[in-house]
Amino acid sequence: MGTLHDPASQSLAAASILRQPLPRPPEESIPDAAVTGASGKDVLSDVLRAIKLTGALFFWVDASSPWSVEVPRADSFAEAILPSAQHVISYHIITKGSGWISIGESPPMKFVEGDILVIPHEDTYAMRSAPEERSGLTPEDSLDFFRAMATGHLPFVVTEGGGGPALTRYVCGFLGCDARPFNPLLGALPRLMRIPRVGGAPGDLLDRLIELTLAEAPAQRPGAECVRLRLSELMFVEVVRRYLETLPPEQTGWLAGLRDPAVGRAVALFHENPARDWTIEELARETGVSRSVLAARFMRLVGCPPIQxxxxxxxxxxxxxxxxxxxxxxxxxxxxxxxxxxxxSRSFKRIAGVSPAEWRDGRRE
Structure with a gap:
């Protein structure tokens, strides 16, 4: 991949990656129903379009031992880095070294080189060289950092820690999206997603996206920031797909529902034609199961009745x-x-909390 501080080698690496053919999907990849809802409708893409996924802040951290970074709730600094977003998702790509991450008061989890860490729910979290390390910084210190980074007053490469021999290097990224009035994807994600990058097939899509991101990281070419942010969005989508592939059979939730032939098809039908006056009888005929089976399976996996x-x-x-x-x-x-x-108006206000006109006027403001 070249080195972080060698833009020429990174640009050559990016050009080489772009010339490579796209990888063929493995023979035993996840069934199409898991992504398309057992029909031709790509439900995941439909939801990603509706929630307006967009890139925000993006920078690099070189942390020498001992080090500790405590991050407050994302909604406390969202106004500084992405004021138009309802919700901020944090993610980190570990390119060297290792450390520990904890969400809120949960026990720390070890991460290693190659891992991708995603914090989908705006929780407080900490990343440290060792579980007992503390930085001594206050939440206001963190907010000042994000304000300075967002306004371009800090370098792209941030150094942390005590200057010891052990170095952990990682990319920090933040994505914005809509959480209201209904984001089924967010509700299906855990508080922490750790996606290990095990040695995959040559030309692995996630590896190529990360290499392109690292190649663009030190570049000062026109449009570099836009490229990096678009790449961060693509990486998030690929991480969600990887997470979907690893779900155990007993998993419930919206993503798990997409894997079920009957529930996945029902969801896809809703997304294909949301304006149709659907009934549970019609859905049962279309999905090939009885009304009671469809209703029970939909409720167990997705968490609400189909018409809701x-x-x-x-x-x-x-x-x-x-x-x-x-x-x-x-x-x-x-x-x-x-x-x-x-x-x-009744339906909209019951779910969104305001009338359609109030929603429109509030979002404009």
């Missing part, structure tokens, strides 16, 4: 249209499947 999921998804789509502000409120309601303005 459809209602939440309609409101999320409507919220996106209202935020864009190009269509009248009444037209938005019809577009997502409501026959009257009153029914749309």
């Amino acid at each position: 999921y459809l209602t939440r998804w309609r409101v999320q789509l409507a919220a996106r249209l209202l935020t864009d502000g190009l269509v009248k409120v009444s037209a938005v309601g019809r577009d997502v499947g409501y026959k009257s303005d009153a029914a749309f």
Whole structure:
């Protein structure tokens, strides 16, 4: 991959990576139903578009032993790094060394070179060279750091620690997305995702994305920041796909529901045609199971009845249209499947907490 401080070798590496052919999927890869909901609809992509995933801050850390970094809740510094986002996801790519990470008051977990760590729920967390290390910094110190980094007052490469021989090097990235009124993906993710990078097939997609990111890291070429942020979004999507592949059979949640033939197809049908006046009978016919089996399986895996999921998804789509502000409120309601303005307003306010007009005006402000 070259070295961090050698932009020429990194640019050559990036060019070489881009010329390589895309890898073929393995013969025993995860079934298509896990991503497309057992139909032609790519449900995961549909949700990622609706929640407006976007890159935010991105920088590099060189931490020499002993070191400790305590990060406050992401909603406390979101205004500084990505003021337009409802929710901030933190992630780290460990490129050298090892350490420990803990979420809130949970026991620390060891991480090693090659790991990708994702904190999806804005929790406080700490990364340390050893579980007992403490930095002594306050939450306000951390907020000052993020403000300075976001305004360009700090270098891209940040140094931490006591100057000891053990070096841990990692990339810090932050992504913004919508969490309200309905983000089924966030609810399906654990508080901490640790994705190890084991030796995969040549041309592994995640490896190539990381190498491209590291190649762009020291570059000062025009558009470098935009490239890095787009790469961070792609890496997050690939990490979610890797997480989906590792889910145990007994796992529940929205992602697990996509793997189930009947539930996955029902979700895909909702996403293919959310405005249709679906009934549980029609869904049962389309999915090839009985009403009771579909309802029970959907409830167990996704956590709500099928029609309730459809209602939440309609409101999320409507919220996106209202935020864009190009269509009248009444037209938005019809577009997502409501026959009257009153029914749309009641449903939207029950889930979003405000009326459609209040949502539109608040997002504009």
